[in-house]
Amino acid sequence: MYDKVLELLKEKKYSELKEMLSGMNEADIAAILTDVPEETLPLLYRILPKELAADVFVNMDSDAQEILIRAFSDTELKEVLDELYVDDAVDIIEEMPATVVKRILQHTDPNIRKSINEILKYPEDSAGSIMTIEYVDLKTYMTVDDAFTRIRRTGVDKETIYNCYVTDENRKLLGVVTAKKLLLSEKNEKIADIMETNIISTNTLEDQEIVAEKFQKYDLLAMPVVDQENRLVGIITIDDAMDVLQDENTEDIEKMAAITPTDKPYLKMNVFEIWKKRFPWLLLLMVSATFTGKIITHFEDSLQACVILTAFIPMLMDTGGNGGSQASVTVIRGLSLGDIEFKDIFKVIWKEFRVSILCGITLAAANFVKMMIIDRVTVPIALTVCLTLVFTIMLAKFVGCTLPILAKKIGFDPAVMASPFITTIVDAMSLLIYFNVAEAVLKL
């Protein structure tokens, strides 16, 4: 598809190109436009059928949008801006350099500009920052027929018309009516009689992650956003909630791998930015490994007496780390999906205790056989390693399952308590166990 577009463009078959594009979905066109060489982008954009242009624009990434805005005449810019929903306009503005923002705001309708500035004031990641102000509002005294008239008159500019919000004269939120309810009601019924008053709403300052979870829990298509005085100020639609959900998942995954989370796609970040997200954690974890070094130094004499013990240190540390991460990652995900809560801590510990005994004994058995056949060590050494393995797994699973729950309880993000941290803690502990078992079994 991409090659075909470039080919038609090169051969200057503009009308053929236009026809081809007009049969395509805006998200697909946006993907192509984001990839074309910078200098052809404005030309290609101008070929787009008018009714598609703004939708394509919204779907492009911010770099491509910036190139276009810089290439637009004032009239072109105004045309696009007039078609944008306020929340999309805010998203775009948040990514642009100051000079471009200034130019955008200059060409925005003064009322919209005021709304954009309001939304820009909400804290990042708050419900207010992702809401749109374009919703259908109804009054209690309207009939279903009145409501349809209002939807027909104002609906074309609204992001959704499927949830209509009923407010009083002070904009206080009283109820919600879905388009389904309207369509299935009699024309002369009063809104007051058919509206749902048990409303799932959110506050402008609420964390967007909690908003997204509510969408999933209550199967919503849109959620009203109210201010501290319960006045309706905007709505959040499900497409934005879904984006938040994906971003939050990415953030959790990054934290689990000891990376400072970021909204920026990997390929858009420069080397220094990536370094800044990774280096502090590597440094912290490296310095924490000092303890393991100290433990080894402390038991230097035992090691000198039985150098073969060194050969199994990596295996013990890795298996402990892996066992611990399995437990921690399971618990972290459970916490973030709401499957596990603080009150479950003893249930979790008891479960992990039994799992760790099962895992520890089966792994130790397999390892014993392997050490006798492949490594051909003496029985006491195999016993030392296998006993350590059992204790290490038990300890690793215990640490792995409790730390995330405790972290959440004291207000930290449990996702940070994943593999890297667990590994560092388990390493030190497994070495302590190893040398103590060795001294006991091998009488070093």
Add this chain to the structure above:
Amino acid sequence: MYDKVLELLKEKKYSELKEMLSGMNEADIAAILTDVPEETLPLLYRILPKELAADVFVNMDSDAQEILIRAFSDTELKEVLDELYVDDAVDIIEEMPATVVKRILQHTDPNIRKSINEILKYPEDSAGSIMTIEYVDLKTYMTVDDAFTRIRRTGVDKETIYNCYVTDENRKLLGVVTAKKLLLSEKNEKIADIMETNIISTNTLEDQEIVAEKFQKYDLLAMPVVDQENRLVGIITIDDAMDVLQDENTEDIEKMAAITPTDKPYLKMNVFEIWKKRFPWLLLLMVSATFTGKIITHFEDSLQACVILTAFIPMLMDTGGNGGSQASVTVIRGLSLGDIEFKDIFKVIWKEFRVSILCGITLAAANFVKMMIIDRVTVPIALTVCLTLVFTIMLAKFVGCTLPILAKKIGFDPAVMASPFITTIVDAMSLLIYFNVAEAVLKL
């Protein structure tokens, strides 16, 4: 809330309880009912206002549903089943033991039963398995007014009326009309003239993950599902797509921690089931660690000559592992979000190469200072460790960023190429580097 409900139940204040529940959201009630003691569940469920009961039932977990179904009289069971959407009925049936399934199917309307059996035949995780067959279908020759009449007559039983599907006499999918379009069109306009023919649809056998991604890419509320002959057989709604997205994220996270993924919540799995998900990976990784052991044995003489080198093995291995997982997890997530593709492999390698030099040198500098001041080792030993650190980080980032891309290219799940595997590979490599550098620098 939960305590209040149990209290009212204990004091037999049923009408007060009923009133309280009727003001609550069905998802919240379901959460409470899932937690109450098994013996009180049927009683509490029977107190629920009739119009809420079926919605609450759908929102409960499968254990609670099973308890209720077993407690239901035939009439009660039929009442609930009649209210269920087909896709919800299928979800419930998939979780129930055979005897319960038989009883459910016996009390289901024969037409619905036929549909349920059809859907149960689709492969797990396919679009067909999560679709519902309750959609609004229109014909090209209808007017907007006809469409409204049809929606009013049949809409109450449909999961969504906001996307209506236009089919021909052979059920072939011709177009989509949104309720918004209908509401904003003139009453006598023909469906053929206002329908959108550029349809984003999916096939019954398509992977549900790809379906969920399409919802996000195209900002859809519902997607039509067609069979191999392009006949419309059902639709998927966004709430199901969102659930799929969350499940797939959980699956990816579990794979990254070397756990076989499962749909079952952690607290519902028994110890043996958890063991089965974790043990094979631990075993595989433990056996792979044999290589690291062999490498250490091979360099035993060097180690004996300079035992202090052992003290830094854990730090080098951990830092290498952490650096490698940072790269691999970033790339795995980029691949799954579609930010990174196979064609980007050289861009990714070049970026990671520069990041790894930056990380390696800064970490080595910090480590050098630490080793001189805290560990008080000689300069050659500090140099050996720091040089190894730089090379290990470079290698770890290279392995970490290439393996997931290559895995995806040859059809494996890139998520498996996360921390545990990367760590195992990087461990062996870092030891090889370490001993070779040591022999060169320290002339062992």
